[in-house]
Amino acid sequence: MSFLKKLKDKFQSNQSKEEVSDKYKEGLSKTRKSFSEKINDLVAKYRKVDEDFFEDLEEVLIAADVGVSTVMDLIDDLKMEVKRRNISDSHEVKNVISEKLVEIYYGDDNEESVGLNLQDDALTVILFVGVNGVGKTTTIGKLAHQLKSEGKQVLLTAGDTFRAGAIEQLSEWGKRVDVEVIKHSEGSDPAAVIYDGIQAAKSRNADVLLCDTAGRLQNKVNLMNELSKVKRVIEREVPNAPHEVLLVLDATTGQNALSQAKTFSEATDVSGIVLTKLDGTAKGGIVLAIRNELGTPVKLVGLGEKVTDLQTFDPQAFVYGLFADMVDDEE
Ligand SMILES: Nc1nc2c(ncn2[C@@H]2O[C@H](COP(=O)(O)OP(=O)(O)O)[C@@H](O)[C@H]2O)c(=O)[nH]1
Ligand SMILES: [Mg+2]
Structure with a gap:
């Protein structure tokens, strides 16, 4: 199953998770609209994943404020992953991008969200x-x-x-x-x-x-x-x-x-x-x-x-x- 499908299943698996993901979807609607439009344009423009595709993708990510050095790391990772998995169809890259974005956030840390440091029995x-x-x-x-x-x-x-x-x-x-x-x-x-x-x-x-x-x-x-x-x-x-x-x-x-x-x-x-x-x-x-x-x-x-x-x-x-x-x- 693809990474995005897995995420979707996860968030639809119970009501409280679905509520959380609905909040994010609603709050991020401006970013999502602009981002998905651009990614879809990219995929339509390049059927095959090549250097030019990655160059355009770089611009899309920078325009979304992902940050230049973060984008560079991400593009390097993506290129490696695309090669490793032998992906040539640009459609399939969406999954790899989403997967890498999550990974880049977590870095080497534990995958659970960090949350606030609240004391149990003290102020x-x-x-x-x-x-x-x-x-x-x-x-x-x-x-x-x-x-x-x-x-x-x-x-x-x-x-x-x-x-x-x-x-x-x-x-x-x-x-x-x-x-x-x-x-x-x-x-x-x-x-x-x-x-x-x-x-x-x-x-x-x-x-x-x-x-x-x-x-x-x-x-x-x-x-x-x-x-x-x-x-x-x-x-x-x-x-x-x-x-x-x-x-x-x-x-x-x-x-x-x-x-x-x-x-x-x-x-x-x-x-x-x-x-x-x-x-x-x-x-x-x-x-x-x-x-x-x-x-x-x-x-x-x-x-x-x-x-x-x-x-x-x-x-x-x-x-x-x-x-x-x-x-x-x-x-
Ligand atoms: N749309 C939106 N507005 C927010 C959010 N958080 C704060 N604001 C608005 O930002 C403005 C400034 O907030 P305020 O708490 O007074 O900022 P402070 O000067 O840092 O205390 C207020 O009009 C808030 O309603 C948010 O997540 N979304
Ligand atoms: Mg204030």
């Missing part, structure tokens, strides 16, 4: 960082809702004391998903409010504390100082915390997201990426570029604005979301 502290407008506050709201529906007690802390309205925005989310928000006034010290958040989380015996922060990239020195101070407070107050430092990146900003990731990694130890607004771009290939060029796992993806549109990143569901339209016209 988990998650710090969100990233520039303004990428979706930090929204992601915190969505994640709070998700964790709460799993039965966890969640607390939010409004560490973005810099941007006007940021505290209010998090408070709105708190009301919406019925979770308490610890806040100070605008302009106050972010480390102080996060300290209070931790004390509140301890005294309420909360399971998870989600910390919002400001994203001032204009002044890198300030940002670094602020983030290290916040982190020091968390480290001092909770053993082994923060359990995650999640860098939030906006998929619609393309390669710029990669340079933000580099800057933030210099300021703090980023443990995972949240890639938002995948629904708003036709260039969802950025997921692969991030993974391959930064080595940091994508832990969550934003596939829309609804509270249920935040998903744990699943590379197979992602790749299936890209190729779903092409599964049935095989064989």
Whole structure:
């Protein structure tokens, strides 16, 4: 059975898997449309797989923001695989591409999706960082809702004391998903409010504390100082915390997201990426570029604005979301 058929069977094997793959398909519809159109054009143009085919394919992948060096690796792998399997019909290459995309994401790692590092019987502290407008506050709201529906007690802390309205925005989310928000006034010290958040989380015996922060990239020195101070407070107050430092990146900003990731990694130890607004771009290939060029796992993806549109990143569901339209016209 072909790789894509296997993925399809997997996602249709039970209701919850099918729901996940439907979310990905919906969220990735812009990328998928543009991608499948181009791949189908390619296959129509070249019946046989040759150098020119690979050159055009390279362009299609780069246009989807897969990232130049990732594309080079992928094309090399594809050429080898095509040779090994003795494939000459360009139709058959779709399966090899989808298979290699999944492989490139996992690299040498275990094939299970990574997920968040949540503590079983102790407080988990998650710090969100990233520039303004990428979706930090929204992601915190969505994640709070998700964790709460799993039965966890969640607390939010409004560490973005810099941007006007940021505290209010998090408070709105708190009301919406019925979770308490610890806040100070605008302009106050972010480390102080996060300290209070931790004390509140301890005294309420909360399971998870989600910390919002400001994203001032204009002044890198300030940002670094602020983030290290916040982190020091968390480290001092909770053993082994923060359990995650999640860098939030906006998929619609393309390669710029990669340079933000580099800057933030210099300021703090980023443990995972949240890639938002995948629904708003036709260039969802950025997921692969991030993974391959930064080595940091994508832990969550934003596939829309609804509270249920935040998903744990699943590379197979992602790749299936890209190729779903092409599964049935095989064989
Ligand atoms: N379409 C879409 N919009 C999103 C997603 N995540 C966040 N947004 C929107 O992005 C905008 C900025 O989000 P916000 O949380 O305020 O960003 P912050 O400045 O990093 O806290 C808001 O209008 C959100 O609704 C997503 O996954 N998909
Ligand atoms: Mg915010």
